[in-house]
Amino acid sequence: MTVKLLALYRKPQDVDAFLAHYNDVHMPLIAKVPGLQKAVVNRVDKTLMGDNPYFLIAELHFADQAAFDAGMASPENRAAGKDLMSFARDLVTLIAVGEQSA
């Protein structure tokens, strides 16, 4: 069962500077995390109902809980986390989710 890390980002003051760092520095660090199957970055187009503070939602896919745990514990993820704190400390929510069978 796929286990994912979801990173929900509230809108930064300087969107262009944020995205430049996110795409050019942060995602290349994320790409090195062992066991990462796929990274999907979603741009929020529209809020259809309810409150939504987010403008970007990223998904990091791992094959199962063991792969997720190993990835999270890796030095590569520690480096990515350190980078995350440097530019998005006050903007990000990180949650671990498991896909329910449909």
Place this chain on the structure above:
Amino acid sequence: MTVKLLALYRKPQDVDAFLAHYNDVHMPLIAKVPGLQKAVVNRVDKTLMGDNPYFLIAELHFADQAAFDAGMASPENRAAGKDLMSFARDLVTLIAVGEQSA
């Protein structure tokens, strides 16, 4: 480019009753929406950083913006939306997102 509807659900008072309706009534209605490629239901396991009011996050995948728009405008989606209002009106945030190429 995949366009998705994300439904983020805050935790209901009665989780079991919510999930019974969600799985047995709501998702079968969602499954009928034209153009829906895939529905993924994610249970939140753990909040690793930041505030997280959500316990369930569902993804409805469409091939592109045209398929998304047609699905949203369909009678089947109207029926699913009416059902959503009956059990999750105060719990749900709906957002449309587009996948950024990696």
